[in-house]
Amino acid sequence: MTTKDGRVTPPINGDTQELDRVTIRFAGDSGDGSQVAGLQFTNTAALIGNDISTVPDFPAEIRAPAGSLPGVSSFQVSFSSYDIHTPGDAPDVLVAMNPAALKTNLPDLPKGGTIIVNTDEFTDANLRKAGYQANPLEDGTLSAYRVIEVPITSMNARALKDSGLNTKQIDRSKNFFALGLMFWLYERPLDPTLRWIEQKFSKNPAVAKANADTLKAGYHFGETAELFPVHYRVPKADLAPGRYRSITGNEATALGFLAASRLTGRPLFYGSYPITPASDILQELARFKNFGVKTFQAEDEISAIGSAIGAAFGGCLGLTGTSGPGLALKSESLGLAVMVELPIVVAMIQRSGPSTGMPTKTEQADLLQAMFGRNGECPVAIVAPATPAECFDIAIEAFRIALRHMVPTIFVSDGYLGTSSEPWRLPSVADLPTIRVDFATDPSTFHPYSRDPETLARPWAVPGTPGLEHRIGGLEKADVTGNVSYDAENHDRMVRFRAEKVARIANDIPDVKLIGDEEGSLLVLGWGSTYGPALSAVQRARARGLSVSHAHLRYLNPFPANLGDVLSRFDRVLIPEMNLGQLLMLIRARYLVDAAGLNQVTGRPFKIAQIEEKINQLVRSKVTIG
Amino acid sequence: MTAQTITEPVPLARKDFVSDQEVRWCPGCGDYSILAQTQKLMPDLGIPREKIVFISGIGCSSRLPYYMNTYGFHSIHGRAPTIATGLKASRPDLQVWVITGDGDGLSIGGNHLLHILRRNVDVVIVLFNNRIYGLTKGQYSPTSEMGKRTKSSPMGTIDHPVNPLSVALGAEASFVARSLDIDVHHLLATLDRAAHHKGTSFVEVYQNCNVFNDGAFMEFADKDVRPDRTITLEHGKPLVFGKDRNKGVRLNGTTPEVVDLGNGISESDLLVHDETREDSAVAYILSRMQYPQYPVPMGVFRAVQRPTYDDLMEQQIRDAVSREGEGDLEALLNEGDTWTVE
Ligand SMILES: Cc1ncc(C[n+]2csc(CCOP(=O)(O)OP(=O)(O)O)c2C)c(N)n1
Ligand code: SF4
Ligand SMILES: [Mg+2]
Numbered sequence: 001m002t003t004k005d006g007r008v009t010p011p012i013n014g015d016t017q018e019l020d021r022v023t024i025r026f027a028g029d030s031g032d033g034s035q036v037a038g039l040q041f042t043n044t045a046a047l048i049g050n051d052i053s054t055v056p057d058f059p060a061e062i063r064a065p066a067g068s069l070p071g072v073s074s075f076q077v078s079f080s081s082y083d084i085h086t087p088g089d090a091p092d093v094l095v096a097m098n099p100a101a102l103k104t105n106l107p108d109l110p111k112g113g114t115i116i117v118n119t120d121e122f123t124d125a126n127l128r129k130a131g132y133q134a135n136p137l138e139d140g141t142l143s144a145y146r147v148i149e150v151p152i153t154s155m156n157a158r159a160l161k162d163s164g165l166n167t168k169q170i171d172r173s174k175n176f177f178a179l180g181l182m183f184w185l186y187e188r189p190l191d192p193t194l195r196w197i198e199q200k201f202s203k204n205p206a207v208a209k210a211n212a213d214t215l216k217a218g219y220h221f222g223e224t225a226e227l228f229p230v231h232y233r234v235p236k237a238d239l240a241p242g243r244y245r246s247i248t249g250n251e252a253t254a255l256g257f258l259a260a261s262r263l264t265g266r267p268l269f270y271g272s273y274p275i276t277p278a279s280d281i282l283q284e285l286a287r288f289k290n291f292g293v294k295t296f297q298a299e300d301e302i303s304a305i306g307s308a309i310g311a312a313f314g315g316c317l318g319l320t321g322t323s324g325p326g327l328a329l330k331s332e333s334l335g336l337a338v339m340v341e342l343p344i345v346v347a348m349i350q351r352s353g354p355s356t357g358m359p360t361k362t363e364q365a366d367l368l369q370a371m372f373g374r375n376g377e378c379p380v381a382i383v384a385p386a387t388p389a390e391c392f393d394i395a396i397e398a399f400r401i402a403l404r405h406m407v408p409t410i411f412v413s414d415g416y417l418g419t420s421s422e423p424w425r426l427p428s429v430a431d432l433p434t435i436r437v438d439f440a441t442d443p444s445t446f447h448p449y450s451r452d453p454e455t456l457a458r459p460w461a462v463p464g465t466p467g468l469e470h471r472i473g474g475l476e477k478a479d480v481t482g483n484v485s486y487d488a489e490n491h492d493r494m495v496r497f498r499a500e501k502v503a504r505i506a507n508d509i510p511d512v513k514l515i516g517d518e519e520g521s522l523l524v525l526g527w528g529s530t531y532g533p534a535l536s537a538v539q540r541a542r543a544r545g546l547s548v549s550h551a552h553l554r555y556l557n558p559f560p561a562n563l564g565d566v567l568s569r570f571d572r573v574l575i576p577e578m579n580l581g582q583l584l585m586l587i588r589a590r591y592l593v594d595a596a597g598l599n600q601v602t603g604r605p606f607k608i609a610q611i612e613e614k615i616n617q618l619v620r621s622k623v624t625i626g
Numbered sequence: 627m628t629a630q631t632i633t634e635p636v637p638l639a640r641k642d643f644v645s646d647q648e649v650r651w652c653p654g655c656g657d658y659s660i661l662a663q664t665q666k667l668m669p670d671l672g673i674p675r676e677k678i679v680f681i682s683g684i685g686c687s688s689r690l691p692y693y694m695n696t697y698g699f700h701s702i703h704g705r706a707p708t709i710a711t712g713l714k715a716s717r718p719d720l721q722v723w724v725i726t727g728d729g730d731g732l733s734i735g736g737n738h739l740l741h742i743l744r745r746n747v748d749v750v751i752v753l754f755n756n757r758i759y760g761l762t763k764g765q766y767s768p769t770s771e772m773g774k775r776t777k778s779s780p781m782g783t784i785d786h787p788v789n790p791l792s793v794a795l796g797a798e799a800s801f802v803a804r805s806l807d808i809d810v811h812h813l814l815a816t817l818d819r820a821a822h823h824k825g826t827s828f829v830e831v832y833q834n835c836n837v838f839n840d841g842a843f844m845e846f847a848d849k850d851v852r853p854d855r856t857i858t859l860e861h862g863k864p865l866v867f868g869k870d871r872n873k874g875v876r877l878n879g880t881t882p883e884v885v886d887l888g889n890g891i892s893e894s895d896l897l898v899h900d901e902t903r904e905d906s907a908v909a910y911i912l913s914r915m916q917y918p919q920y921p922v923p924m925g926v927f928r929a930v931q932r933p934t935y936d937d938l939m940e941q942q943i944r945d946a947v948s949r950e951g952e953g954d955l956e957a958l959l960n961e962g963d964t965w966t967v968e
Contacts, residue, residue, distance in 0.1 A: 043963050046963075046965060047963060047965045048965075049965070049967065192963065196963075239967045240967065241966075241967050241968055242966070242967060243960070243964050243965070243966050243967075244964060244965050244966070244967060245960070245961075245962055245963060245964040245965075246963070255958070255959065258953075258955065258958070259955060262955050267716065269712060269715065269716045271708075271712055288953060288958075289942055289943050289945075289946035289947075290943070290946040290947045290949070290950040290951065290952060290953045291952075291953030291955070291958075292943055292947075292953070294715055294716060294939055294943070296711070296712065296715060296939075298708070298711075298741075299737055299738065299740075299741040300737060302705060302708065302738075303705075303707075303708040303711070303737075303738055303741065304708075305708075306701070306705045306707075306708025306709045306711070306712060306738075307708050307709070307711050307712030307715070308712055309701075309708075309709055309712065310681075310699075310708065310709035310710060310711060310712025310713035310714075310715075310716070311712040311713065311715070311716040311717075312712075313679075313699060313709070313712075313713055314712075314713045314716050314717035314720070315717070316716040316717070318712065318716075332702055333702060333705060333708075335702075336701060336702050336705075340699075426959050426960060426964065427959070428956070429955050429956045429959070463676065463677070463678075463679045463697040463713075463717065463720050464676055464677055464717070464719065464720065465676055466674065466675075466676045467676070468676070469675055469676055469695055469696050469697050469698075470697065470698070471645070471647075471691055471692050471694075471697075471698035471699070471700065472698070472699055472700070473691075473692075473698075473699060473700030473701060474684075474700065474701060474702050475700065483647065484647075484692070
């Protein structure tokens with residue numbers, strides 16, 4: 001629990017101390033409700049005006065054995081009185097509901113951190129399941145931490161002994177006891193969670209009451225037990241005025257695609273095959289039937305993209321979504337979409353690969369797959385959101401580009417962006433861009449493969465339009481007529497048209513912006529979810545007087561028109577990526593700059609400190625600190 | 627989206643469905659006949675040309691959409707059902723045809739075929755079965771008979787073949803039929819039935835590839851022997867066949883038996899064809915009948931009514947709208963816990 005510059009401020013009065021940022025990790029067995037506790041804590045922090053950033057961590061197994069190490073699930077929330085971009089490098093506080101949760105999460109907790117531990121679960125059996133030879137609460141393992149021992153299970157049971165619920169049901173409420181305690185510790189109101197409990201368990205009043213009672217019991221326990229010398233307050237953050245809600249990247253993505261449908265006036269069709277971490281989008285969009293959204297759970301990813309191509313042929317917004325393994329299956333069909341020049345969008349939420357890899361862990365190693373993973377010269381447009389809330393705008397942007405340029409567009413997000421959340425300043429629908437859709441209708445001028453002189457887009461002629469009957473397909477098309485052609489010159493021309501069409505999108509997208517100076521020693525260039533840690537690292541380095549700027553790419557194919565110029569104004573370029581250097585390869589090849597990579601493929605997002613350290617290394621020799 | 631014509635539409639003729647593309651099949655290929663009957667059928671359907679879409683995969687057979695003066699999509703190998711599903715589900719106003727081959731539909735695209743059939747998407751699927759890979763010049767296909775020598779099986783195949791109709795029935799198809807390229811009247815009538823069925827219509831057409839598998843069906847399909855070696859299924863009628871209509875098929879338990887009529891066996895002993903039977907067990911038994919043990923059944927094996935996927939999808943949207951009202955994006959964005967920063 002530190003302030004921005006690492007100091008702890010003195011208590012405001014005898015027992016409340018003000019902090020400007022706190023990061024808490026709730027960890028327990030998958031059945032312990034750590035996700036619910038974390039989400040409720042987050043909502044409350046957001047509602048009272050903190051900036052927030054969260055990241056969940058799920059076990060890969062759905063029901064790993066209770067108490068085992070693989071069964072641990074956690075939720076990290078960082079809340080602050082200033083603008084933050086990541087859910088925190090490391091937690092300040094770890095709430096460990098059992099020995100396994102302690103064991104798996106302790107390595108992330110810095111020395112001096114606080115551990116709130118549910119002592120009731122530290123039984124011999126549970127210790128054994130977690131692989132502890134001796135009880136870490138007793139053998140000095142935790143001597144470097146501030147350990148607060150709370151018998152959460154039994155106190156919860158005592159609070160609910162008259163609830164009429166059975167032991168098992170009572171035990172399920174213990175996350176609310178822990179949450180209540182955290183609410184007291186950080187001076188949060190209980191009302192939002194009480195309201196949520198009432199709604200969520202409206203069909204089961206006994207459970208609702210138990211959860212509410214134990215939440216309050218946890219809170220009062222904090223008040224009366226003298227375990228904590230102080231409690232803490234994190235004042236409101238200075239966020240831009242407006243109405244906010246907390247949103248995950250995948251939710252924002254689904255809403256963005258829905259908005260694209262509203263803005264174009266064309267129905268949205270989503271074909272998808274379930275895959276972590278993209279399934280949320282299917283599940284979200286399936287809720288929007290009253291918006292006319294059609295969702296199709298296909299038999300596989302090939303069918304999913306085929307259905308999207310069919311929908312696009314019919315004049316609808318054809319959308320498919322998947323992760324890296326699914327994109328691999330879609331590659332032949334994506335080539336077809338490139339050949340027939342239909343405006344589909346593919347949402348790809350990356351996860352750790354290769355192959356099945358680590359499905360619940362994040363990575364950015366599918367950029368080159370998105371870029372090149374098809375046969376033939378087969379360019380597509382690629383966009384990538386930087387933050388969870390931004391997924392909304394970039395999803396709209398994906399369709400805007402696809403429709404205006406008649407080009408398949410890949411929206412590249414990742415598991416970290418998809419599942420983490422932040423406050424989203426709600427746009428007003430009236431302020432969103434309108435997106436024009438023009439169908440060809442005039443038989444006297446229609447040619448399936450004539451091109452718009454500015455964008456090189458071909459006309460969109462949908463079945464049902466009299467007089468425009470025509471045939472498209474995967475065989476090479478003759479320029480203008482669209483008839484099958486094996487002509488050598490024609491093929492060369494068409495390949496170049498398709499490339500040029502994508503290249504010209506650069507005229508239609510914003511320049512990449514610099515945060516920091518317009519020129520200098522080092523540019524940190526990022527894409528996707530490395531935005532948060534990269535930006536924070538640059539801000540910290542700049543606060544220390546280093547000549548570092550930050551630029552973030554939301555458009556990966558084509559790159560923004562000014563990127564080459566921006567790169568040329570810095571002595572060095574650093575590209576942090578959760579892969580072995582994929583953007584790095586593209587940048588070096590395209591701009592011939594000697595960019596350096598900072599690469600990590602651990603399945604976890606970067607920490608700010610890692611990027612900061614690399615920045616230090618690269619600028620140390622060049623910069624004098626003022 | 628489609629302009630409604632106010633004046634009485636001019637009736638279309640077969641030539642209106644012939645595209646300007648030169649047909650590129652080998653001379654003598656059975657595909658010509660299937661194309662001709664398809665073009666011939668179109669005007670009778672009374673559907674405006676712009677509302678008809680032919681979607682195919684890859685193979686000689688899959689070239690057909692180029693020759694139809696309708697909307698068309700020659701896609702990639704095996705995937706036509708997926709594109710058809712997306713198109714029909716999003717545009718139920720269109721009449722969608724899928725043209726496929728034995729390799730396209732049953733090998734690389736087998737999975738999609740299974741699923742489009744069970745979903746009962748309202749499209750017509752015509753599978754040209756020539757028991758060979760034509761376009762890739764003569765390798766065996768999933769319907770090639772066991773032991774067949776082809777370029778890729780010089781010692782004969784060791785793959786047990788698949789029976790397209792049995793597969794379709796197993797996949798819960800609501801309409802299953804078989805016809806023959808050279809039996810043009812039967813082919814036209816079968817395609818007509820398929821076009822009028824609501825739900826997925828699956829039609830297998832025995833098609834001669836005169837270059838790589840010439841005469842594959844000749845043993846029973848040749849004009850002279852056809853009446854004695856095939857049997858035309860007619861709904862509500864007993865299974866009678868033969869040039870002299872003196873032979874029939876009856877069921878012994880679950881085993882079909884060929885019998886001569888007379889000598890105490892009359893039509894009333896024969897199996898009466900019922901294409902509307904809910905369970906597909908008898909249709910399946912018929913689909914297993916093969917020459918020379920049995921006459922090869924031709925015609926509609928099964929035609930039952932079941933809600934279509936595209937209708938159900940529309941219905942859910944109507945239900946959602948009537949329950950929750952037309953979607954309001956502004957309200958949706960503001961859903962859940964929100965807070966205001968002044
Ligand atoms: C992904 C892919 N694999 C292989 C091929 C090559 N290929 C084209 S058609 C075909 C077989 C076609 O057989 P069938 O469906 O029976 O059609 P026919 O030519 O006999 O009408 C094959 C293997 C291809 N086009 N695409
Ligand atoms: S190869 Fe066979 S199926 Fe293909 S066009 Fe020639 S005859 Fe017809
Ligand atoms: Mg074939």
